Amino acid sequence: MTDIRVPTLGESVTEATVATWFKKAGDAVAVDEMLCELETDKVTVEVPATAAGVLAEIVAKEGDTVGVDALLATIDEKAGAARPAKAEKPAAKAEEATPGKAAPEGAESAPANESSIEIAVPALGESVTEATVSTWFKQVGDAVVQDEMLCELETDKVSVEVPSPASGTLEEIFAADGATVEAGGKLGRIRGGAGGSAAPQKARPVAAEKAAEPATARADVEDAPSAKKLMAEKGIEPGQLAGTGRDGRIMKEDVLRAMAAPAPSVSSEPAAPAIPRAPVPAEDAAREERVKMTRLRQTIARRLKEAQNTAAMLTTYNEVDMTGVMGLRNEYKDLFEKKHGVKLGFMSFFTKACCHALKEVPEVNAEIDGTEVVYKNFVHMGIAVGTPTGLVVPVVRDADQMSFAAIEKKINELGIRARDGKLSMADMQGGTFTISNGGVYGSLMSSPILNP
Structure with missing residues (x-):
């Protein structure tokens, strides 16, 4: 057993x-x-x-x-x-799913199962359950080699590249560009050898049948227990929600997302848009352009607004005399770059200054957990980085133990990976304090919003 x-x-x-x-x-x-x-x-x-x-x-x-x-x-x-006879069942199912298909039963479906390899959605990181297919780099019928990049997924936090699990031909794409997929879901299928194309033709009618019967299938789907409990507590009907779980199952996250969304009109009149807009003259509307936000930008907007509504935030400004830092940097920047292969910027000075301050005032580097204050005897410094796709905060771990050169190298490395969309979930977790240099945008002062 x-x-x-x-x-x-x-x-x-x-x-x-x-x-x-x-x-x-x-x-x-x-x-x-x-x-x-x-x-x-x-x-x-x-x-x-x-x-x-x-x-x-x-x-x-x-x-x-x-x-x-x-x-x-x-x-x-x-x-x-x-x-013994388990291998016969897939052929029987394929035959049932495609009525009217005559002869080739086991002879066709068995080899297809043996030589076809499914492309699965990889692990997306802690607390990330779904992603959007951003771009397919290959089309159906294209030859692929093992580990060649097939497509790119976009989650709320990072972009994930999906490599080919084997060499062969891209036989079918299950999730097209823009589709939402769950962790562990299927993206497509690769035929590992020189096989026919009968399998995808069989699979498509099945998918079409499933897509054509959402109303009847929904009645047989059991929603997550915690979601049912929360819906009962909040008086939410299942029909008001779009489930993101398997087979349209409503998950707890779906209920929480619906609760956080603006309340729709409950009058007997036709439903109005969730966020009403003022009337736009036709000549202005013709010159407007609507661009759907990426999942990353949607998440940034939602989470920062939530923080603004719930967190106690205070902004205070203090002036610092940077004369000494400027003189030191001007004197050593050429020698520093020659020795360490990276420029001496201001961020290493800011990081070092914050690390010293956090040692002197440890409460600022602490967090409240229930009825306890948890003091951190280390500094994992979050460095806010603006990228073309949105603001991300990679973390320089144990920054208090690093030299100026080590800090500059790490910030440079994380900055490049952030701009290229190559940051991993681990790169953005565990920060105890965050700094952002708004001066690069020409700002004199900035009031940041906490990123929860």
Whole structure:
């Protein structure tokens, strides 16, 4: 027997709710096939099968709360080995899904399953459950080699490049440019060898059938338990929400997002736009241009406005005599660049000054957790960077232990990666303090908004 247990759920997350089981006791499962979906306060986690066999027992039912490493189910590997004819079922399903297709049953679908490789959405980072397909670099029918970049995904925080898992031909694209996909979802399919093109033709009618029956399929979808509880508490009807979970399942994040959105009109009159605009003269409207915001910019706008509404923010201005710093920089900047291969800017001085100040006033480098104050005996300095796609804040870790040269090199490296969209989730997590140099935009003074 193989135990299926609750995986690590992320930093500070100790329990989850079993949202949905995709298999029943007695069902055959394959390695890495998705068994169930867990829901935490922050993310939705899919639990794959760690072995092939038969799902012998489900220990944690839908709606149960489970802790990290708790037992979810058991798989009987020996029972799976005793079932011989499992390979025939996909062919039968393909035949049912495409009525009117005659002859080529197993002869066509079995090789397609063996030689076709699906392109999956990679892990998107902690608390990130979905992404938008930004750009496909290949088209259906193009030849690809392993690790060649196929497409680029855009999340609320970073851009993620998706490499080809194998060499072959791009057989089908499931998620076109602009489509929203979930972590672990499917982007497309690659045929690894010289195969025919019958498989994609079969798959498309199935997808079309699924797309054509949202109303009936929705009735059979079980929404996440925490979402149902929250909807009941807030008096929200499921029909008012668009679910982002599997098969349109409403997740807790969907309810929270709807609660944060501007309230629509509740009168009996036709619904008005969520954000009404003043009438625009026709001659002006003809000269307007509407450009959809990227997910990153939408998230920046939403989160900064939330912070402005909920956080206690204060701005105070103090003048500093920079004469000494200017003289020191002018005297050593050429020698510094020659020795270290990076220019001596002002940000290293600002970073060092902040690190010294945070040592002297540790409360500013602390955070409140419940009824406790958590003092940080280190400084992970966030450096705000303006990029063409929006403002990001990569983190210089242990900045208080770094030299001027090390700080300048790290800031330069993070700045380049930010502008190229190459920052990872880890690059932007864990900051204890943030600085931003508004002077590069010609600002005399700036009032920042906290980034939660």
